[in-house]
Amino acid sequence: MKKKTFFITTPIYYVNDVPHIGHAYTTIAADVVARYKRLAGYDVFFLTGTDEHGQKVQQAAEKSNREPQTHVDELHVRFKELWVRFNISNNDFIRTTEERHQKVVREILQKLYDEGEIYQKNYEGWYCMPDERFWTEKDLKDGNCPECGRKVEKIHESNYFFKMGQHRDWLVDHINQNENFIQPKSRRNEILGFLKQPLDDLCISRPKERLPWGIPLPFDDQYVTYVWFDALINYISVHGHLEQIKDSGYWPAAHQLIGKDILTTHSVYWATMLKATGLPLPQNIFAHGWWTVNGQKMSKSVGNVVEPNHLIDQFGVDVIRYFLLREVPFGQDGDFSHKALIGRINSDLANNLGNLLNRTLNMLKKYFKGELPSPDVSGDEDSPLVAKSAEVIQEVDRLYGELAYSKILAKIWEFLDTGNIYINDTAPWNLAKTDDGKKRLATVLYNSAEACRVIAILIAPFMPETAAKMMEQLGIDTPVEQQGLDSIQKWGWIKSGTQTHQGPQIFPRIEDKVAEKILEEVTIGGEAPASKKKEDGDEDGLITIDDFMKVDLRTAKILEAEKIKKSKKLIKLKVDLGTEQRQVLAGIAEAYEPEQLVGRTVILVANLKPAKLMGLESQGMILAGSDGETIILGGFDGDLPPGVRVK
Ligand code: MSP
Numbered sequence: 001m002k003k004k005t006f007f008i009t010t011p012i013y014y015v016n017d018v019p020h021i022g023h024a025y026t027t028i029a030a031d032v033v034a035r036y037k038r039l040a041g042y043d044v045f046f047l048t049g050t051d052e053h054g055q056k057v058q059q060a061a062e063k064s065n066r067e068p069q070t071h072v073d074e075l076h077v078r079f080k081e082l083w084v085r086f087n088i089s090n091n092d093f094i095r096t097t098e099e100r101h102q103k104v105v106r107e108i109l110q111k112l113y114d115e116g117e118i119y120q121k122n123y124e125g126w127y128c129m130p131d132e133r134f135w136t137e138k139d140l141k142d143g144n145c146p147e148c149g150r151k152v153e154k155i156h157e158s159n160y161f162f163k164m165g166q167h168r169d170w171l172v173d174h175i176n177q178n179e180n181f182i183q184p185k186s187r188r189n190e191i192l193g194f195l196k197q198p199l200d201d202l203c204i205s206r207p208k209e210r211l212p213w214g215i216p217l218p219f220d221d222q223y224v225t226y227v228w229f230d231a232l233i234n235y236i237s238v239h240g241h242l243e244q245i246k247d248s249g250y251w252p253a254a255h256q257l258i259g260k261d262i263l264t265t266h267s268v269y270w271a272t273m274l275k276a277t278g279l280p281l282p283q284n285i286f287a288h289g290w291w292t293v294n295g296q297k298m299s300k301s302v303g304n305v306v307e308p309n310h311l312i313d314q315f316g317v318d319v320i321r322y323f324l325l326r327e328v329p330f331g332q333d334g335d336f337s338h339k340a341l342i343g344r345i346n347s348d349l350a351n352n353l354g355n356l357l358n359r360t361l362n363m364l365k366k367y368f369k370g371e372l373p374s375p376d377v378s379g380d381e382d383s384p385l386v387a388k389s390a391e392v393i394q395e396v397d398r399l400y401g402e403l404a405y406s407k408i409l410a411k412i413w414e415f416l417d418t419g420n421i422y423i424n425d426t427a428p429w430n431l432a433k434t435d436d437g438k439k440r441l442a443t444v445l446y447n448s449a450e451a452c453r454v455i456a457i458l459i460a461p462f463m464p465e466t467a468a469k470m471m472e473q474l475g476i477d478t479p480v481e482q483q484g485l486d487s488i489q490k491w492g493w494i495k496s497g498t499q500t501h502q503g504p505q506i507f508p509r510i511e512d513k514v515a516e517k518i519l520e521e522v523t524i525g526g527e528a529p530a531s532k533k534k535e536d537g538d539e540d541g542l543i544t545i546d547d548f549m550k551v552d553l554r555t556a557k558i559l560e561a562e563k564i565k566k567s568k569k570l571i572k573l574k575v576d577l578g579t580e581q582r583q584v585l586a587g588i589a590e591a592y593e594p595e596q597l598v599g600r601t602v603i604l605v606a607n608l609k610p611a612k613l614m615g616l617e618s619q620g621m622i623l624a625g626s627d628g629e630t631i632i633l634g635g636f637d638g639d640l641p642p643g644v645r646v647k
Pocket residue numbers: 010011012013014017021022023025026051231232233234258259260261262289290291292298
């Protein structure tokens with residue numbers, strides 16, 4: 001029998017951006033569903049990729065003195081590589097500069113042009129250069145771009161327009177009739193609200209003289225295609241020519257996952273483009289929330305962009321995959337903090353998950369030399385465990401339909417709790433004391449091992465490496481993918497006689513001291529210094545003199561210095577800035593004694609947002625150099641009064 005198909009997509013990411021946890025979030029979320037559906041026997045197509053045209057790419061390429069194509073060929077790899085590290089199981093990776101994509105964009109443009117859906121007119125209005133978007137007077141917010149708040153420019157241009165406005169009533173009906181088309185509900189209401197206003201036609205061209213880096217319009221080579229019109233088509237160009245799309249079996253998509261920032265482009269532009277092209281709409285567009293970091297918006301200028309490679313190095317892939325989807329209900333905004341991450345590792349992963357597997361394998365080793373016994377004496381405690389397994393499996397499946405990741409994990413953890421309680425209640429250590437008890441013990445440990453296997457299958461979409469490690473320790477050679485969801489529909493798949501091998505703890509606890517150190521480091525050093533980027537998003541890492549002058553560096557004289565009791569690294573300083581005194585916490589306690597510091601003139605970043613470290617406010621940062629071992633304060637080879645600007 002032919003398998004049922006299932007198509008799921010992420011947005012295609014701007015190739016100029018350095019991948020961060022926001023990008024990873026959408027991609028991991030899509031990966032989890034793709035993996036689950038494969039376990040359920042679907043023929044899954046999971047697509048991600050990069051958005052490679054447009055002004056920002058052109059400008060960045062110019063700055064680095066190379067052709068845009070060379071530039072994007074190099075940059076897109078950062079996303080590809082990160083997805084490999086995150087064990088993302090995408091079936092394809094589409095780039096909008098590929099010919100297979102461009103030809104479908106041209107095909108659709110020509111079709112819409114021939115059918116009178118695209119027309120040319122003179123346009124006068126406002127243009128946001130960074131966002132590459134046109135706005136009408138009424139759209140502007142305080143005279144600025146309503147999307148990014150930056151300045152807009154008045155533009156007079158002849159351009160091509162897609163007759164989007166005429167689709168408004170139909171689109172409203174479609175949204176009303178298809179409850180799941182836009183999720184979550186709050187976002188659906190937002191779009192319905194937006195559609196109460198008249199819908200403008202969409203400008204889909206940019207004059208080549210102003211912006212050559214794009215797909216030329218097939219009917220007018222003086223223009224290139226607007227980057228969004230081009231990019232959205234990736235979701236279908238991956239399936240081939242227009243005619244092939246319908247036959248591919250993969251369109252319409254089951255889920256298109258996006259961030260809330262790009263909901264209008266998907267639920268309005270994309271939906272009307274599909275309608276005009278004669279293709280069905282995706283079954284579901286799900287707009288998830290945004291991540292902040294320690295309560296602050298992730299921003300290149302603040303330098304708090306969380307860099308996923310850094311997190312993977314420190315905590316491992318599965319921990320990050322788990323945390324991102326467990327911590328925040330999908331659809332809501334979330335806050336990233338190392339503290340919350342460590343909390344989840346210790347409570348959910350080390351204590352709950354690690355504990356059940358370890359206890360089971362430990363007792364199998366102790367009482368049965370690691371060989372899984374046959375279950376033969378059933379007891380009162382067995383049926384709640386088996387029943388809970390069935391309930392959880394069913395509920396998890398339902399929750400996948402809602403993309404309720406956090407609830408899915410909470411549900412799986414309910415079963416974990418049931419497993420741990422089962423072991424407590426059956427008390428295998430007591431059963432082992434008598435011959436009769438030993439028979440019952442065999443059943444209890446068989447069931448505990450099967451519970452571990454069920455859990456491994458259920459967590460596999462979220463934590464594929466962990467699931468594989470659990471299977472290995474349970475002595476099961478059949479890969480998770482081959483066991484599939486079928487294998488957990490009925491209790492008792494695992495074979496008696498299987499030789500288990502207790503291995504190292506799958507999630508060791510992060511001890512308090514280590515946790516404290518990690519937290520201290522991230523607070524002092526910023527969440528991920530490696531990812532600091534220029535405000536305008538260029539990847540060359542260079543800043544202008546104006547950027548540099550934003551940092552207000554001043555001479556500051558240290559008046560007082562005292563160690564902070566609970567911290568090995570921090571010293572509390574009182575510094576004189578000439579016009580005022582400030583309290584500054586500096587991570588230099590391992591290199592300097594307080595008495596060596598008083599009287600010195602140091603360099604202070606005077607316009608840094610105050611931050612709390614160990615409960616104390618730090619009103620600035622002093623500069624020091626470190627090679628990883630030695631820390632040396634920056635200073636001057638002569639005397640300067642406090643408060644002098646350093647540049
Ligand atoms: N290229 C367009 C999408 C075209 S799709 C046809 C684009 N790219 S993007 O790289 O800027 O962002 C893509 C997605 O990254 C966002 O929609 C969102 O899914 C994700 N995120 C970027 N920053 C984010 C957070 N801080 N938090 C969560 N996700 C965010 O827009």
